[in-house]
Amino acid sequence: MPCLASKISKRVLALRAHKRASTLIWALTSGCQLLLLAKAVTVAVAGHEWPWPTPEHLGAVGLVYLYAAIVCSLASLSVLRHSAEALIKGWEEHSVTSRAEVTEPLLEKGAADAGQEGADRRGTITLLLHYSSYDLPLLLLAFSAGAVAALGQALIPFYTGRIIDYASIDPDVGQFEHTIVLLILVSLGCSIFTGIRGGFFTVCMAKLNVRIRTRLFDSLLAQELGYFDCTNTGEITSRLSADTTTVADQICLNLNVALRSLTQAAMVLVFMFDASWRLTIITFISIPCVILLCKVYGEYYRELSKAVQTELANANSVAEEALSSMATVKAHAAETSTRHAYQQRLRAFAVLQLKEALAYGAYAATNTFLPNVVNAVTLFYGGRLVLDGRMSAGALVSFMLYQQSLNSAFQALGDVFSSLSAAVGAADKVIEMIKRVPKVPAPGSLAPSEFSGRVELQNVDFSYPARPSLRVLNGVSLQINPGEVVALVGPSGGGKSSIVKLVERFYLPSNGLVLLDGRDVGVYDPHWLRRRVALVSQEPVLYARSVRRNILYGLEEDDGEAPGSVPSPDEVEQAARLANAHSFISDWPQGYETDCGEKGTTISGGQRQRLAIARALVRRPSVLLLDEATSALDADSEAVVQEALDRLMKEHTVLVIAHRLSTVMNADRIVVVAEGAVQAVGTHEALLEAGGLYANLVRKQLAGSAAGSSASLRAVTSSASLQPFSPSL
Numbered sequence: 111m112p113c114l115a116s117k118i119s120k121r122v123l124a125l126r127a128h129k130r131a132s133t134l135i136w137a138l139t140s141g142c143q144l145l146l147l148a149k150a151v152t153v154a155v156a157g158h159e160w161p162w163p164t165p166e167h168l169g170a171v172g173l174v175y176l177y178a179a180i181v182c183s184l185a186s187l188s189v190l191r192h193s194a195e196a197l198i199k200g201w202e203e204h205s206v207t208s209r210a211e212v213t214e215p216l217l218e219k220g221a222a223d224a225g226q227e228g229a230d231r232r233g234t235i236t237l238l239l240h241y242s243s244y245d246l247p248l249l250l251l252a253f254s255a256g257a258v259a260a261l262g263q264a265l266i267p268f269y270t271g272r273i274i275d276y277a278s279i280d281p282d283v284g285q286f287e288h289t290i291v292l293l294i295l296v297s298l299g300c301s302i303f304t305g306i307r308g309g310f311f312t313v314c315m316a317k318l319n320v321r322i323r324t325r326l327f328d329s330l331l332a333q334e335l336g337y338f339d340c341t342n343t344g345e346i347t348s349r350l351s352a353d354t355t356t357v358a359d360q361i362c363l364n365l366n367v368a369l370r371s372l373t374q375a376a377m378v379l380v381f382m383f384d385a386s387w388r389l390t391i392i393t394f395i396s397i398p399c400v401i402l403l404c405k406v407y408g409e410y411y412r413e414l415s416k417a418v419q420t421e422l423a424n425a426n427s428v429a430e431e432a433l434s435s436m437a438t439v440k441a442h443a444a445e446t447s448t449r450h451a452y453q454q455r456l457r458a459f460a461v462l463q464l465k466e467a468l469a470y471g472a473y474a475a476t477n478t479f480l481p482n483v484v485n486a487v488t489l490f491y492g493g494r495l496v497l498d499g500r501m502s503a504g505a506l507v508s509f510m511l512y513q514q515s516l517n518s519a520f521q522a523l524g525d526v527f528s529s530l531s532a533a534v535g536a537a538d539k540v541i542e543m544i545k546r547v548p549k550v551p552a553p554g555s556l557a558p559s560e561f562s563g564r565v566e567l568q569n570v571d572f573s574y575p576a577r578p579s580l581r582v583l584n585g586v587s588l589q590i591n592p593g594e595v596v597a598l599v600g601p602s603g604g605g606k607s608s609i610v611k612l613v614e615r616f617y618l619p620s621n622g623l624v625l626l627d628g629r630d631v632g633v634y635d636p637h638w639l640r641r642r643v644a645l646v647s648q649e650p651v652l653y654a655r656s657v658r659r660n661i662l663y664g665l666e667e668d669d670g671e672a673p674g675s676v677p678s679p680d681e682v683e684q685a686a687r688l689a690n691a692h693s694f695i696s697d698w699p700q701g702y703e704t705d706c707g708e709k710g711t712t713i714s715g716g717q718r719q720r721l722a723i724a725r726a727l728v729r730r731p732s733v734l735l736l737d738e739a740t741s742a743l744d745a746d747s748e749a750v751v752q753e754a755l756d757r758l759m760k761e762h763t764v765l766v767i768a769h770r771l772s773t774v775m776n777a778d779r780i781v782v783v784a785e786g787a788v789q790a791v792g793t794h795e796a797l798l799e800a801g802g803l804y805a806n807l808v809r810k811q812l813a814g815s816a817a818g819s820s821a822s823l824r825a826v827t828s829s830a831s832l833q834p835f836s837p838s839l
């Protein structure tokens with residue numbers, strides 16, 4: 111605790127220092143602002159002139175001030191953000207250290223909660239600013255180009271007014287032509303700088319998109335398996351694709367438009383005050399209404415866009431589910447119901463979009479009407495000033511052009527507000543996912559050189575996060591000694607695979623301990639662990655890469671393996687031979703370089719299973735977890751793979767689940783698991799003699815095997831969920 115206190119107090123001191131610097135910068139920029147405002151008011155009200163800045167210099171002073179203000183604001187914001195982050199990081203580091211110090215898994219929960227608190231402190235906007243700040247130099251260049259372009263925009267009405275005066279009120283051909291040339295040059299400069307600003311912002315947009323997606327993907331990879339049980343894949347892909355694009359595109363685009371409009375508005379205001387303070391004040395009549403309108407509409411739109419994103423994600427889940435299992439959809443002629451489900455979700459999405467459209471329509475109408483009213487009032491009052499000789503006609507034209515420019519800037523700002531609200535709505539969801547702290551605490555880093563391979567479950571209770579009310583394991587205790595082969599048998603749904611998942615630390619037990627060599631499974635380094643404990647599951651998944659790389663999955667240099675510890679091609683081949691996969695791989699023209707296709711779809715189920723066995727064997731593990739590893743093999747392949755597994759079983763600690771009792775009858779011990787509890791433990795002979803559930807299962811299989819007919823086989827497999835007994839039993 112004292113360690114945390116000193117860390118925090120150091121960070122607080124640093125934060126205070128940064129805060130002081132930031133306050134100073136703000137004070138300077140505000141002072142500058144006040145000076146300019148006072149100048150504008152004095153000139154407008156009393157006609158009094160200060161020696162400097164003179165009206166001619168006012169535009170240039172405004173530009174310098176504005177540029178300095180933007181740069182200083184960004185700098186101080188960045189300083190503040192870094193300090194705040196450092197403070198939060200200090201807290202999080204402490205939480206992580208605390209977690210590492212705790213060895214008991216149940217105690218880790220509290221620390222994980224502390225991490226969650228730390229992460230929660232970062233709001234959506236702060237995090238987005240943080241992600242954008244990596245491109246600060248580019249953004250500054252874009253702002254600079256934008257500021258120059260805005261000055262050009264403000265000068266165009268000014269020169270237009272002058273040209274009208276030189277052409278009609280106070281004719282002067284020389285000045286007229288000179289001003290025309292100036293106008294063309296200013297327009298040219300303005301377009302060039304507008305292009306530069308847009309280009310830089312587009313680059314920033316692309317970079318932000320990549321950054322947000324990477325962060326989100328990192329966060330998803332760190333989540334525990336239970337999270338994916340409880341979250342739709344469609345929702346996740348929606349966040350990863352549509353939402354991240356909305357966030358990055360909208361935020362950069364709107365930031366671009368907002369800065370352009372703000373700069374433009376500020377520039378134009380300086381010129382407007384200079385031209386006529388009375389008319390400027392009239393222009394401001396509508397501003398409180400516009401601000402109120404933007405606020406109300408922005409909040410409504412933000413909520414609405416969150417709902418739109420949710421509905422879109424729901425529709426995506428339906429499509430995703432159907433597209434990823436097209437064979438099942440077609441086999442059951444479920445196209446119509448699938449289409450109906452998708453359409454229903456889209457309908458809900460469309461209703462929300464309609465609401466969005468209505469809200470936008472009302473907002474756009476009001477936002478267009480207000481400036482037009484102000485225009486009419488300005489023309490009325492400005493016309494009277496011209497008639498009274500208190501203003502030139504050219505100046506009034508300039509003023510009207512300024513006003514239009516100001517209106518378009520405010521309108522653009524209003525649009526930015528609504529788009530940003532939508533982007534922040536989408537961002538909320540993306541950031542929520544990025545910030546999610548996994549419920550399974552981060553694994554440890556223990557990588558002992560000696561590992562005997564003793565697996566132990568002590569009084570384990572377990573429920574899946576997706577179905578917390580259903581207790582899947584109830585006080586299960588089990589010990590598998592080094593070199594021992596333990597088989598789990600029992601009826602379907604009894605909890606056998608769940609035991610394997612807990613040993614793999616895919617989930618945490620709600621009570622009790624899962625130990626490897628006497629230590630909690632969570633304290634080991636995951637890379638080390640996956641080499642010592644290898645799993646062959648019921649439904650192995652292959653990826654769209656070569657056979658060799660599929661066997662090496664998780665063991666390549668990209669996975670953090672030292673070049674020397676990546677298994678050699680010979681080792682890959684040896685593992686494939688042991689798994690009876692080498693012969694069919696060699697038959698393919700490209701051999702080990704053959705691409706397996708997406709999810710291994712170009713490879714048969716039996717071949718997939720053998721590649722998965724090779725994948726486990728290439729790790730040379732101490733503990734093998736075989737969850738129905740031979741279930742998809744034909745009789746010939748099974749015999750060969752079984753022989754290989756039998757050989758391996760002599761050298762490893764093995765936990766095997768198999769419905770084919772021939773696989774398990776030679777095990778050192780057989781554990782009968784039913785209804786989430788260990789019902790009996792013993793050798794094949796002892797359990798047969800005891801005459802319990804195991805003897806029952808064996809009898810059923812024998813009966814099925816003897817009957818031989820397909821009808822009786824079906825009856826046996828469906829009643830006890832067992833495969834027909836192998837002739838070897």
Ligand SMILES: Nc1ncnc2c1ncn2[C@@H]1O[C@H](COP(=O)(O)OP(=O)(O)OP(=O)(O)O)[C@@H](O)[C@H]1O
Nearest residue numbers: 339574576577582601602603604605606607608609
């Ligand atoms: N991811 C999950 N989320 C929620 N419940 C689950 C999940 N996986 C399994 N279950 C439930 O947990 C219980 C035990 O399942 P488990 O897969 O451990 O049984 P099993 O004995 O291995 O069955 P089988 O022999 O059919 O593979 C079942 O009721 C199952 O429906």
